Amino acid sequence: MFSQALLFASRSLIFKNSKYMIQDKSFSQKLFFHSSPPRRAIPPIIALVLTPIARIGAFLFGRNFRKWWKNLPPETRALYISRLRKQKNYFLGLFGALTTGGIAFYFTHLEEAPVTGRRRFVFVSEKSLLEISKFEFESFLVQFGSKALPPHHSIYKKVTAIANRILEANKDIEEIYHKQWSVTVFDQPDIANAAVLPSGAILVFSGLLDRCANEDEFAFVLAHELSHCIVGHNAELYSRTSVLNAIKIVLMGVCMALLPTDMTGILSYLFGSGTLTAAFELPYGRELEREADEVGLTLVARACYDTRYGAVFWEKMRLLEDIEMGIEIPDWISTHPANATRRDHLKGLEGSAAAVREVCKCPPLSDVDIEKEVEDFVRAVKEKHEKDRPVVLLQLPKRPVPSI
Ligand SMILES: [Zn+2]
Numbered sequence: 001m002f003s004q005a006l007l008f009a010s011r012s013l014i015f016k017n018s019k020y021m022i023q024d025k026s027f028s029q030k031l032f033f034h035s036s037p038p039r040r041a042i043p044p045i046i047a048l049v050l051t052p053i054a055r056i057g058a059f060l061f062g063r064n065f066r067k068w069w070k071n072l073p074p075e076t077r078a079l080y081i082s083r084l085r086k087q088k089n090y091f092l093g094l095f096g097a098l099t100t101g102g103i104a105f106y107f108t109h110l111e112e113a114p115v116t117g118r119r120r121f122v123f124v125s126e127k128s129l130l131e132i133s134k135f136e137f138e139s140f141l142v143q144f145g146s147k148a149l150p151p152h153h154s155i156y157k158k159v160t161a162i163a164n165r166i167l168e169a170n171k172d173i174e175e176i177y178h179k180q181w182s183v184t185v186f187d188q189p190d191i192a193n194a195a196v197l198p199s200g201a202i203l204v205f206s207g208l209l210d211r212c213a214n215e216d217e218f219a220f221v222l223a224h225e226l227s228h229c230i231v232g233h234n235a236e237l238y239s240r241t242s243v244l245n246a247i248k249i250v251l252m253g254v255c256m257a258l259l260p261t262d263m264t265g266i267l268s269y270l271f272g273s274g275t276l277t278a279a280f281e282l283p284y285g286r287e288l289e290r291e292a293d294e295v296g297l298t299l300v301a302r303a304c305y306d307t308r309y310g311a312v313f314w315e316k317m318r319l320l321e322d323i324e325m326g327i328e329i330p331d332w333i334s335t336h337p338a339n340a341t342r343r344d345h346l347k348g349l350e351g352s353a354a355a356v357r358e359v360c361k362c363p364p365l366s367d368v369d370i371e372k373e374v375e376d377f378v379r380a381v382k383e384k385h386e387k388d389r390p391v392v393l394l395q396l397p398k399r400p401v402p403s404i
Contacts, residue, residue, distance in 0.1 A: 051245050058249045062256025062265065069257075109239075113231050114175045115295055122235045124242075129235055133199035140203055144186040149206075156185045159204050162219050166226060169303035169360070175230035194221060196229040213373060216306040217313050223303075224296035231295060233288045244280060248273050286337045293342055297353050304362035307353035308370055314343035319378050323385055 069077070084091070109123045141148070149156045160183050171177050179200035191205035202222070212218040228234065255269040256262070293310065301307045318339035337345070354365070 054249045058253035062253040065257040122239045124238045129198045133197040137201050147186045149185045166303045196225040198234045216309040219305045220310040223299040224292050227292040227295035301353040301356035311343045311346040314339045
């Protein structure tokens with residue numbers, strides 16, 4: 001729906017420079033500059049370590065409270081209860097103030113998402129997000145830096161050209177125009193993945209290019225990742241996860257303090273925490289994936305790529321999952337929608353994507369037989385799968401040598 005809104009939104013940006021374009025030079029400087037051990041990565045590490053520590057603290061606090069309470073003489077317990085009852089209004093007031101504060105915090109941190117205009121809760125600052133982004137980028141370099149391809153490599157050039165074509169066609173989006181984009185390609189054929197960090201760092205593993213049949217398919221995947229970045233999904237996820245983590249820490253303390261044994265406390269916590277994840281985290285993650293697919297499709301449509309390959313990509317992923325794993329992971333236990341759901345969603349958007357291409361005066365789509373391409377792909381994967389399958393040698397059961 002917002003594909004049209006995105007297309008017709010008039011933005012009066014003056015293009016003073018080509019900041020949105022990826023410069024080869026910026027990559028090489030970045031790479032060599034960041035190859036030393038990360039130094040500014042401390043705040044995200046602290047945030048990462050603090051959550052489990054706080055959870056352990058809540059566990060110990062709740063447990064010790066329960067034991068202390070159990071060991072109190074009955075008359076002392078009765079005294080505490082009567083004191084609590086007398087101060088009931090004070091505690092109710094405190095609870096009310098905290099709840100009101102929480103609600104006020106939520107509503108004062110609602111904002112409109114770029115591109116889609118969806119209302120969402122975000123409290124993480126741009127600065128913190130960039131710090132996290134920097135830490136993530138450096139972590140990637142520490143792990144895969146030696147595999148980074150130089151800017152003159154043909155794969156690097158190909159990725160940069162596709163990224164630039166998408167960015168150029170969508171430069172009227174402020175979040176694209178004002179970001180300092182860079183590309184890093186890791187020569188890692190066994191990893192078929194890509195990511196775009198909030199800072200604008202585009203990271204691609206070469207295995208992804210092998211998985212994509214053509215440029216259109218790769219462009220869709222890249223545009224999906226770019227969409228996460230320009231819509232600011234990281235800020236949303238970080239905000240939501242932080243709140244849910246805080247609730248889970250309190251839940252841990254309460255379960256361990258109020259339930260009669262360690263086992264019942266832990267089981268109740270696991271049930272409560274799992275329910276929170278299934279109700280608030282997983283559906284939200286799936287919604288963001290869906291949104292990134294939709295925005296990504298519009299980005300590639302505006303760049304005149306063949307948008308049918310969005311659905312083709314997810315159909316191929318579904319078939320691969322089926323061939324390689326033998327099962328399809330259902331939506332409700334996953335942070336991502338099932339591949340078949342994503343394929344159907346994108347197929348449903350093909351009409352509006354075609355309209356976007358038309359308005360952008362793109363050349364008509366080729367009459368290539370997409371169904372046949374998918375069939376050929378499946379056949380090739382099945383053949384490879386059969387060839388690579390380890391030979392199972394039947395072993396005769398070992399019997400003791402009969403004594404004569
Ligand atoms: Zn995604």
